[in-house]
Amino acid sequence: MKKVKADPKGVLTGAHYLDGDYAIAEGGLAAGCRFFGGYPITPSTETAEHFAGRIPKVGGIFIQMEDELASMASLIGAVWGGQKAMTVTSGPGFSLMMENIGLACMMEIPLVIANVQRGGPSTGLPTLTGQQDMMQAKWGSHGDYEIIALCPDSPQECFDLTIDAFNLSETYRVPVFVMTDECVGHMHEKVIIPPAEEIDVVERKWYTGPVGEYLPYKNDKDGIPFLARVGEGHRFHTTGLTHDERGYPVINAECQKVNVTHIIEKIRGNADKIIRIEENDTEGAEIVVISYGITSRVAVRAVQQAKKAGIKIGTLRLITAWPFPEKRIKQLAKKVKAFVFPEINYGQMVREVERASGNSCKVVSVPHCGGWVHDPQDILDAIKEAVK
Amino acid sequence: MKKVEKREPKNPMENILRMDRIPHIWCAGCGIGTVVTSFAEAIKKNKEDLDKLAVVSGIGCTGRVAGYVKLDSFHTTHGRAIPFATGLKLAKPDTKVVVFSGDGDLSGIGGNHLIHAARRNMDLLVICVNNFNYAMTGGQVASTTPLTANASTAPYGNYEYAFSLPYLAEAAGATYVARWTALHLRRVTKSIQEALNRKGFSFIEVITPCVTLYARRNRLGDGLNLLKYYYEQAEIIHGADTRTVDIDYQGKLIVGKFVEKDKPDYLTAMNNHFTNVLGDDYQLYGRINHEKD
Ligand SMILES: Cc1ncc(C[n+]2csc(CCOP(=O)(O)OP(=O)(O)O)c2C)c(N)n1
Ligand code: SF4
Ligand SMILES: [Mg+2]
Numbered sequence: 001m002k003k004v005k006a007d008p009k010g011v012l013t014g015a016h017y018l019d020g021d022y023a024i025a026e027g028g029l030a031a032g033c034r035f036f037g038g039y040p041i042t043p044s045t046e047t048a049e050h051f052a053g054r055i056p057k058v059g060g061i062f063i064q065m066e067d068e069l070a071s072m073a074s075l076i077g078a079v080w081g082g083q084k085a086m087t088v089t090s091g092p093g094f095s096l097m098m099e100n101i102g103l104a105c106m107m108e109i110p111l112v113i114a115n116v117q118r119g120g121p122s123t124g125l126p127t128l129t130g131q132q133d134m135m136q137a138k139w140g141s142h143g144d145y146e147i148i149a150l151c152p153d154s155p156q157e158c159f160d161l162t163i164d165a166f167n168l169s170e171t172y173r174v175p176v177f178v179m180t181d182e183c184v185g186h187m188h189e190k191v192i193i194p195p196a197e198e199i200d201v202v203e204r205k206w207y208t209g210p211v212g213e214y215l216p217y218k219n220d221k222d223g224i225p226f227l228a229r230v231g232e233g234h235r236f237h238t239t240g241l242t243h244d245e246r247g248y249p250v251i252n253a254e255c256q257k258v259n260v261t262h263i264i265e266k267i268r269g270n271a272d273k274i275i276r277i278e279e280n281d282t283e284g285a286e287i288v289v290i291s292y293g294i295t296s297r298v299a300v301r302a303v304q305q306a307k308k309a310g311i312k313i314g315t316l317r318l319i320t321a322w323p324f325p326e327k328r329i330k331q332l333a334k335k336v337k338a339f340v341f342p343e344i345n346y347g348q349m350v351r352e353v354e355r356a357s358g359n360s361c362k363v364v365s366v367p368h369c370g371g372w373v374h375d376p377q378d379i380l381d382a383i384k385e386a387v388k
Numbered sequence: 389m390k391k392v393e394k395r396e397p398k399n400p401m402e403n404i405l406r407m408d409r410i411p412h413i414w415c416a417g418c419g420i421g422t423v424v425t426s427f428a429e430a431i432k433k434n435k436e437d438l439d440k441l442a443v444v445s446g447i448g449c450t451g452r453v454a455g456y457v458k459l460d461s462f463h464t465t466h467g468r469a470i471p472f473a474t475g476l477k478l479a480k481p482d483t484k485v486v487v488f489s490g491d492g493d494l495s496g497i498g499g500n501h502l503i504h505a506a507r508r509n510m511d512l513l514v515i516c517v518n519n520f521n522y523a524m525t526g527g528q529v530a531s532t533t534p535l536t537a538n539a540s541t542a543p544y545g546n547y548e549y550a551f552s553l554p555y556l557a558e559a560a561g562a563t564y565v566a567r568w569t570a571l572h573l574r575r576v577t578k579s580i581q582e583a584l585n586r587k588g589f590s591f592i593e594v595i596t597p598c599v600t601l602y603a604r605r606n607r608l609g610d611g612l613n614l615l616k617y618y619y620e621q622a623e624i625i626h627g628a629d630t631r632t633v634d635i636d637y638q639g640k641l642i643v644g645k646f647v648e649k650d651k652p653d654y655l656t657a658m659n660n661h662f663t664n665v666l667g668d669d670y671q672l673y674g675r676i677n678h679e680k681d
Contacts, residue, residue, distance in 0.1 A: 009671075035479055037471075056662045059671030061478045065471060066504040073468035074475030077444070080462065081479025103465050230460045230476055231483035233439040237406070237455060239463035248409060249455060249463075 001171050001222075006030050006163075006199035010058050018191045020158040020184040021046035021088070024114045025054065026193060027162025028086045032201050033112070034060030035085040037074035039067055039093055042126045043182040044116035047088040068093040072100035075111045080238070082229035084166060084204075086112040090182075091120040094133055094140070101175055102141030103240045105263055108217070108225065110169035110204070112162065114178040116185035119344075119370030129182035130370035131293055131344040137177045138322050144260050146267035148274060149177040149322040151292040155189045161319070167202040168274060172266055173224050179321060181344065183294040183373060207234070218245040223266050267323060276319040277328060285314035286337040287387055290329075290353060292318040294373055295342050302379035311387050321349060326356035333357030338386035342366035342379045362386055403438065404428040406458045413452060417611025419570040419596030420450055423517055424457070426573050426594075427488070430580035441484045444473040446493035448524040449598070450517040453488040467498030470505045473512050481655055481674035484513070484584060491518040491532040495551050499531065506560035506589045511653040513583045513590045516553060517570075519598035527601030534637035538605050555630040557591040558647050564590035565630065565647035570597070571619035572643065579645060588653040595641060608638070 010029035018026065025047045028036070036055065038048040052062040060083070065071045068089055075085040089097065094115050104111060119125030120132050133140075137149045148168050150161045158180060165176040207214050207226035214234035217225050228234050241249040242256045267274070282288055287306070291299045296317045306313045316332070318325070329352075333339070338361055341350040347365040354363045364386045368374050399407070405428070414420050431441065438459060445454035447466035454461040460483070464472045469487045477485045487494075494502050494516050505512060521539050522528040529539035532553065533546045542548075554565045564586060566579040576594055583590035595618050597603055599611035608614050618641060626644040633642040652660065655674055662670040 035475065037475060056666055057669050057671060059673060061673065063474070063478065065474075066500050069468060070471035070474075070501055070504070073464065073471035074478075076464075077462075077472040077475025077477075078479040079475075080460075081476045081483070083479040085475070085479075099465055100468060229480060230442050231440050231480050235438065235459050235461075237461045237463070239455065240465055241463065248406075 001205070002203040003200045004203050006196040006201045007032055008196035011196040011199060012193050013195045014193055016191045016193065017188055018155050019046065019186050019188045020152065020155045020180055021116060021186065022050045023155040023158035023191050024088060024162050024178060024180070025050040026191070027159040028112065028166070029054060029058060030159070030193065030199055031084065031163040031166035033084045033086045033166065034058070035075070035078040035083040036062045036087065037065050037071040037078065037085065038087045039065055039071050039089070041090045041093045043118055043185050044088040044090045044114065046185070047114060047116070068096035069100065072097040072104070076100060076104050076107065076109050079109045079111055080230050084110070086114070088114040088116065090116050090118045091124060091130070091133055092122070094136060098140045102143060102145065104175045105141065105145040105147065106240050106259070107238050108173040108263065109175065110173050112165045112169055112176050112178065114162065114180065117179065117181040125371050127182070128371040129294065129344060129373065131181055131295065132348070132370055134179060134321055134343070134345065134348045137179055144264060146264045147175050147177060147322060148172070148267065148320065149179045151179050151318055151321050152184060153293050153296050153317070154184060155187060155191045158184065159191050159193065163199060163201070167200070170202040170204055171224070172270065173205070173227065174267060179293070181294050215245045216247045217243060219262070223269070271323040274320060275323055275325045277325050278317040278319060280315045282314035282316060282332060285312050287311060287313045287383055288316050288332055288336050288339050289313065289379070289383065290316045290318065290339055290341045291343065292321055292349070295344060298373045298376060299342055299379055301376035302383060305376070305380050306383045309384070311383060313383065318349070324352045324356070326352065329353055329356035333360035336361050338362035338364055340364045340366060340379065340382050340386050342368065342374050342382070344368045344370050344373065401425070401428050404431060404458055406456055409456055412456055414449060415600045417599040418449070419519065419598070419611065419615055420453065420517055422570040422573065422615070423515065423576065423594050423596060424453055426576035427515065427580055429573070429577045430584065433577065434581050434584055436484070436584060440482060441486065442476060444469045444476065444485060444487050446489040446498060448490035448493050448522070450488065450490035451493060451524070467493055467496070468501065469493065470498060470501035470512070470514065474505060474510055477511060478655065487512055487514045489516065490523070491516055491520070491553070492522040492530045495553060495556065496531040503556065503560035506557055506562040506591065508654045509561055509563055509588045509651055509657070511587045511589070511655065513580070514592070515580070516591065516593045517596045518553065518593050519596045519602055521598060521602045523598045523601050527598070527605055534635055537602070537637045539602070540605070550635065552630070552634045553591070553593045554633050554646050558630045561589065562591045562647060563588040563649050563651050566645045567593040567595070567633065567643045569595040569615070569618040569622050569641060569643060571615045572622070587656065588651060
């Protein structure tokens with residue numbers, strides 16, 4: 001993995017007052033993204049609009065494609081063309097992207113997809129918040145694969161984590177999701193964009209071997225194959241079919257095993273390096289509130305009140321939702337009385353907590369169907385119930 | 389010193405085909421190989437830089453073309469070859485990008501992308517092998533199946549109206565449109581040469597027999613027969629009004645170069661526009677495309 005400093009052309013250094021959507025666009029530009037293929041959808045559209053306004057002065061492409069199927073396909077093409085590429089969407093568009101997300105996983109394509117979540121299913125609540133696509137991010141395309149998903153809880157984190165998303169995608173040759181939501185996307189806060197020389201950018205793992213000998217799926221020492229781009233004389237082939245090191249189709253169970261194991265294990269095997277969580281007061285806590293995105297900010301209030309009421313309580317915020325920090329949850333499960341998990345869905349990520357904690361402790365889901373954030377009182381009630 | 393033996397390629401296609409992937413999967417008598425031969429011939433005649441030429445395919449029997457050409461070649465998802473190619477082209481404008489796919493892939497599931505890429509005058513050459521059916525999946529009815537023709541999902545004959553692809557492409561904005569039958573080898577070759585020498589959205593439809601499914605189900609004889617039949621049914625009318633080139637079942641086929649016009653392609657239009665409105669603030673993109681048309 002080669003780190004370089006960000007290209008100053010894309011970095012809008014300074015203190016700004018931005019909403020999360022704009023911050024995602026700035027994060028992408030700072031990370032070196034020079035191709036954006038998108039399709040408008042509330043509440044994510046401002047990211048596309050902002051990128052469209054900025055890119056002609058930075059040097060790159062913004063193209064509004066005809067639909068989200070096209071957006072995703074264009075991104076994969078753009079990466080094979082040598083660019084860093086991103087898109088942004090929300091529920092309905094996310095659903096349309098799924099088939100080509102699978103292609104990106106199979107072709108091992110680094111790219112970034114931000115999902116500014118709204119209430120679903122279907123058209124649902126276009127203008128109101130939700131966290132209901134968390135499982136879709138993990139399982140939405142067919143077949144077995146792994147991705148990485150990050151969950152910013154502020155415009156500042158929208159900026160920071162979009163850069164991290166690009167860096168992770170280049171490191172592991174994998175699509176990375178920035179799973180935010182309408183509240184964070186439309187919330188205006190101070191965003192500090194550092195000078196370019198303070199931003200680390202992971203450079204693409206370019207193939208530098210002899211021309212014509214490029215094998216797009218031959219793993220390097222670190223288990224990640226090199227990337228080349230079109231038009232440089234390698235005359236390589238790549239496919240969504242099960243394939244060998246040359247990228248040639250091989251239709252049998254043995255090759256399938258190699259492919260599937262590889263795209264899963266390159267993430268699972270590096271999970272400890274990828275996973276990021278933020279813990280507060282978990283040492284000695286009897287209750288730990290787990291949350292992510294906007295909900296972690298809402299939960300603060302309930303946690304403060306619980307503390308006042310004398311409950312030994314800590315918090316764990318998922319910065320990476322996928323891969324899920326199951327090891328840490330397993331450890332904590334042995335020490336706490338209960339996990340309390342509010343999220344703006346009918347109970348999605350909480351299943352992972354249940355799975356990881358086995359029968360070691362209680363796991364209390366605090367669901368919310370979307371449209372608004374939790375009432376902190378509901379979280380507090382759940383905490384009080386759990387501690388009994 | 390080791391003597392370097394100059395070896396003539398055994399097969400004239402050796403430079404262009406992935407010989408390590410031959411034999412191919414196509415049925416004996418399938419017309420797709422004929423179209424690939426014309427394509428190979430065109431790049432040879434044009435002396436195309438093989439390092440700067442890419443092929444993108446969707447899914448289908450024709451979609452397998454990407455797997456057999458010894459170029460940068462991309463086998464993508466069903467219907468999405470054109471948007472994939474759009475990203476590829478825009479990211480690396482000095483590469484010529486050819487989309488090689490089937491009628492179902494390009495005009496059925498991928499129809500929306502076809503019209504939008506044409507509308508944008510994206511600098512792509514689309515070669516559409518029209519065998520009047522979804523061959524790969526067993527001969528189902530397609531958006532191109534002529535009225536009354538039989539297909540596995542139209543077992544009593546087709547009653548849906550078909551697309552006339554040249555008309556569709558032209559109406560959407562394609563700046564080069566031609567149609568041939570697969571046996572018009574030299575004509576197909578020439579059209580591909582012309583399209584590769586220009587910038588903008590070019591669409592070449594090649595009427596091609598699917599011997600195993602369409603031909604058998606409709607009792608149209610073997611591949612060679614049908615190849616000849618299409619050829620004989622063809623009437624060349626260059627510049628024909630594309631509104632008049634509908635295809636009737638086993639009827640007359642109007643072929644030729646229908647459309648060829650100059651119009652700035654997508655990147656040229658983008659660069660010209662931004663230069664006009666933004667002046668020095670504009671970061672010129674992909675220099676090569678900036679020559680004024
Ligand atoms: C999303 C999706 N739907 C359906 C299929 C199944 N499928 C594969 S090829 C094909 C039809 C191809 O027809 P055409 O593009 O005309 O190519 P041909 O085989 O006739 O050359 C279909 C429906 C698929 N691969 N993906
Ligand atoms: S099924 Fe038809 S189109 Fe496909 S390879 Fe056979 S003859 Fe060709
Ligand atoms: Mg077909």
